Amino acid sequence: MNNYDKYKEHCKKIADLYHASALLQWDQETYMPAKSAPTRAQQLSTLAGIGHELSVNTEFGNLLSELVDDGSLSEVESRNVVQSKKDYDKSLKYTTKFVKEMSEAVSAAFQAWQKAKTDNNFAFFAPKLEKLVALKRKECKLIGYHEHPYDALLDEFEPGAKTKTIEAVFENIKPKLITLLNKISNANQNNDAFMFQNFSKDKQWDFGIDLLKQMNYDFDAGRQDLSTHPFTTSFSAEDVRVTTRINEKDLSEMIWSCIHEGGHGLYEQGLKPSEYGLPSGTYLSLSIHESQSRLWENNVGRSLPYWKKNYPLAQQYFSEQLIGVSAKDFYKAMNVVKPSLIRTSADELTYHFHVMIRFEIEKSLIEGTIEVRDLPSVWNAKYKEYMGINVPSDAQGVLQDIHWSHGSFGYFPTYSLGSFYAAQFFAQAKKDIPELNAKIENGELNSLLDWLRNKIHQHGKTYTSDELCKMVTGKTLNSDYFLKYAEEKYKNLYGFGA
């Protein structure tokens, strides 16, 4: 076996363990009986431990060092070993002691957060979160950074991303979004009351499967199940699973979770099976992942052409509930914009304020310009400032998200970046694919999927998000694409001048 083959074998082994864990987690969220929880946690911890040992294996490190200097590799091979070497070097920076301390702090914080949220008692969570923030600040030093400590944390979710760049993206869009939002709130509001009737679970399930099939989600290489929180997981490009949630009192929840997770799923199904376990067979970053889910959810799924095709289907399933509702009415209802308290149920515009608020807060927390005790007041002030909302309780405010209790700092901005990438990619797709809107209106979504496969999916993690964006659209990320898309769409939806 030559060095590159040895490298591939080792990566495969790590990936096998990682995917076995992913199956144990999928099962935990879908089918696992209740009493199994503690043993499952132990089993996951054992697999993670073995996976980590393989990742920091010294022989593997030596192999990588030889390979990065191996001039005989192809370009993709070179990119793979460089990426793997970067991951390896980063793994080595974490001492066993630090990993253990962090894992215990996360476990304590997560438990405290659950109780604090239920009891609406931030003070119960605060000391555990303080410990976690202290460790995250330490982690920034362990990993190292050039400009901003938060860069070190961003790198886990968005390799190569810089705090400065994200600030610029947000600063550009913030005032423009506020202006747009004001126009919308001053216009006549659209009716969406008919979305909140009784919609049977079985029919919603079938409707969702229809939508996934139309997207060309491959059910021979995936499946959909139910879970409390919708998610996508992958055990290889040939086994990518999505879950959905069905609320019988609100048709939209199922629709958005199906299309959103379906978008994530199509990305994973589009990775090359031959590159299993290698960077070239792995998703690029969380923001690029989110760009795929948001492109299908927002740019396709919340468009008029999409509902011209699919509203008649909705009517077949729910003829009673949708009596007297036109496709246009349905489209309008699916795009109602209204500032709200909870990020996960926000519309596609106000969503970004939720994200910006979290980004600003966690950045300040990490640089030490605010402390954990300040969180509720800072949170509530920002909700008032950006969206004019009074936060009635910490449970519906600063305690709403799981992320910080999991130690995930640097994750939130990827949600917004994903939407902005989606808009920029979709604008390019419209240029590259003749009559894309007409195709969507006919339910012919395969040319769009082919374009995504070719432009984005097939490259895996062999480029940075920046490089990919330039390759696909000729430019780096610019949130004006999102803004232009939003202005045009909502101008029509709410009937105000440009």
Place this chain on the structure above:
Amino acid sequence: MNNYDKYKEHCKKIADLYHASALLQWDQETYMPAKSAPTRAQQLSTLAGIGHELSVNTEFGNLLSELVDDGSLSEVESRNVVQSKKDYDKSLKYTTKFVKEMSEAVSAAFQAWQKAKTDNNFAFFAPKLEKLVALKRKECKLIGYHEHPYDALLDEFEPGAKTKTIEAVFENIKPKLITLLNKISNANQNNDAFMFQNFSKDKQWDFGIDLLKQMNYDFDAGRQDLSTHPFTTSFSAEDVRVTTRINEKDLSEMIWSCIHEGGHGLYEQGLKPSEYGLPSGTYLSLSIHESQSRLWENNVGRSLPYWKKNYPLAQQYFSEQLIGVSAKDFYKAMNVVKPSLIRTSADELTYHFHVMIRFEIEKSLIEGTIEVRDLPSVWNAKYKEYMGINVPSDAQGVLQDIHWSHGSFGYFPTYSLGSFYAAQFFAQAKKDIPELNAKIENGELNSLLDWLRNKIHQHGKTYTSDELCKMVTGKTLNSDYFLKYAEEKYKNLYGFGA
């Protein structure tokens, strides 16, 4: 950490890997999308490899050597380390080269068997099976044996079992079973035509769940799903899953698979969670496992008291199909005895001829008194001799079972031993539990389950089957218990004199 705690930790780690593999296999049989098969096989192979490395780890071996001489251990602890040392020593006997050769031979034989069975072409399977048999003969030498080479293979499935003992058990019962079978075939035959109508899948599913609940199968520590071949699997005593198969044209398939797998499941749920990964938290052997499934399936499930309770429920689900059928009629139909070609659908009496034939053949194969090329003719002659059956094709004959293609020699006899243990245990339970039949008739199955938990389940693998049988019934295995049970039951069912 003291030595025993270190030992426990290591066993836990091995068990975690083993149970992760079991979940991957469960998923493969229930929910996995089709395209995932090759990658799943690779993932399973990786986990198995890591598990094997842990099992033969030298440090672990040294720890075990110290522990078997450690006078401070409790009795259960001592039994655990002795059993683990035995397993460890056995694992060491397999060289990496031999394991690889065997795994390749199994893979080739399994693929050839699938095609040979489909095409009814034994010659296609024969050369692969020859290779496998040669390796199994070699394996007997590797492992070592005192009396008969087949003992070495039996040990994998039935620790401590001897060919000689099993021969004696079978020789005792064979002529008596033939006599009983003759009486039955000369009597008036019972009607079971009403079992082969149309029974809706959904109703069968619900009925099966009711039966499992009545058995006190814990759905908070398990679940039932559908699969092509019913099976039971366990990821810990708190997560034991069964699967069933539903044939809409034959009600009995679902009933027997639910009760049978439920019996296996109750055994696994009855192991002590605190002994996770240790012999004391592991099932004893395949025949003891089968004794639990057969006790519930045959001694309970095929009894008149059981159907006095449950037939009214069957009538609720299938009122149309069961018009004019009494509980007694149903009971008789559930116990029709008729020699047949296929083992898995045989009744509880002729089943043992299927097993004896396989036992005799594989014993001769391993000792070298017959060769692979002789299999079809030997098989067909035995079916004619024991059951008066002409085998019309190898596909329905020597090619019907998967076991040999998997390299599983020594597995088959545990099926019959399981039924014989079941009869002996159940006879004891009837003595120990007052009014057991009346309790079954009232659906009060918990006292039987408590008895099994106390007498059998809680001991895990800290005794041999022989030792356990003596502890529970005062005697070692004696197939006369089965015979007595069968004679009494079928005398009544078919109305002939003793």
